[in-house]
Amino acid sequence: MEVKEFVLKALERTSVLLANALKDVRPDELKWRPGPQANSIGFILWHVTRAEDRFIHTLIQQKPQVWEQAKWRQLLPNLPSDPAATGGGFTSDQVGEFQTPKQEDLMQYNQAVRAATVDFLKDLPQNELNKTIDHPRLGKITCAEVIALLLGEINSHIGQMDYIRGLAQSLRK
Numbered sequence: 124m125e126v127k128e129f130v131l132k133a134l135e136r137t138s139v140l141l142a143n144a145l146k147d148v149r150p151d152e153l154k155w156r157p158g159p160q161a162n163s164i165g166f167i168l169w170h171v172t173r174a175e176d177r178f179i180h181t182l183i184q185q186k187p188q189v190w191e192q193a194k195w196r197q198l199l200p201n202l203p204s205d206p207a208a209t210g211g212g213f214t215s216d217q218v219g220e221f222q223t224p225k226q227e228d229l230m231q232y233n234q235a236v237r238a239a240t241v242d243f244l245k246d247l248p249q250n251e252l253n254k255t256i257d258h259p260r261l262g263k264i265t266c267a268e269v270i271a272l273l274l275g276e277i278n279s280h281i282g283q284m285d286y287i288r289g290l291a292q293s294l295r296k
Contacts, residue, residue, distance in 0.1 A: 125249060126249070126252055126267060127244055127245075127247060127249060127252070130244060130270055130274070131241060131244055131245070133274050134237065134240065134241065134244075134274075134277075137274070137277045137278060137281060138237065140278070140281045140285075141168075141233070141281050141284075143285070144164075144281050144282075144284040144285035144288060145164070145168070145226065145230075145284065145288070146288075147288075147292070148164060148226065148288055148291075150225070150226070152164065152288065152291040152292065152295075153165040153168075153223055153226055154223040155287070155291050156218070156219070157287060157290055157291075159215055159219070160215050161287075162218055162283070162287075163218070163221070163223060163287070164284045164287050164288060164291075165221070165223035165224070165226070165229060166210060166218055166221045166223065167280050167283055167284050167287075168226075168229050168230075168233065168284065169202065169210060169221075169223075169224075169229055169232075170209060170210030170211065170280065171276065171277055171280040171281070172229070172232055172233040172236050173190065173208070173209035173210060174209050174210075174211070174273065174276050174277075175236050175237070175240060175273060175276075175277065176188045176189050176190050176209075176236045176239075177190075177206070177207075177209050178269055178270075178272070178273045178276075179236075179239070179240045179243060179273070180239070181206065182256055182258065182269055183243075183256060183266050183269055183270075184243060187206070188206050189232070189235050189236045189239050190206055190232075190236075191206055195232055195235075198224075198228050198231065198232070199224050199228055199229070199232060201222035201224070202221075202222070202224065247266075251266060252265065252266050252267040252270075253265050253266070253267065254266045256269055
C-alpha cells in the first residue's frame with residue numbers, strides 16, 4: 124500500500140470515528156464544558172476541522188482555505204473569520220465565549236474540508252510527500268510529516284469529543 128492510499132484510508136476511518144463520537148449528542152451537550160478550563164465538543168469539532176483546513180490548504184498547498192469561502196462565513200457567522208484562527212492557543216475565556224453553531228452546520232463545514240482534502244490527496248504525486256514545507260512552529264518539515272501531524276491531531280481530538288460526550292450523557296441519566 125502506498126503512503127497516499129494509507130492516508131486516505133486513515134482519513135476515511137476518522138470520519139467513522141467522528142460520527143460515532145457525535146452520536147446522539149444534543150445541542151446542549153455540544154456546548155457543554157466539563158469545567159472552566161475544558162473545551163466543548165462543538166469547539167473541538169470546529170478546531171479540528173479548522174486545523175485540517177489550515178494544514179492542507181495553507182501549509183501544504185499555499186492556497187486559500189475552505190474557511191475563506193463566503194459560504195462558511197455566512198453559515199457560521201459568529202465564529203472568527205481570520206484564516207489563522209483555528210482555536211489552537213485560545214484562552215479559557217475565548218473558549219467560553221465561543222458561540223457554538225448547530226452540529227449540522229459544523230459538520231457541513233467538516234465534510235467540505237474533508238472532500239477538499241481527499242481531492243487534493245488523490246491528485247498528489249507520491250514524490251510530493253517529500254516536499255519541504257515551512258511549519259510556523261516546527262520549521263522545515265515534509266508534506267508527509269504535516270499529514271502525520273494532522274492524523275494525530277484528528278484522532279486525539281475525536282477521542283476527546285467521545286470522552287466529553289460520555290461525561291455529558293452520563294449526567295443526564
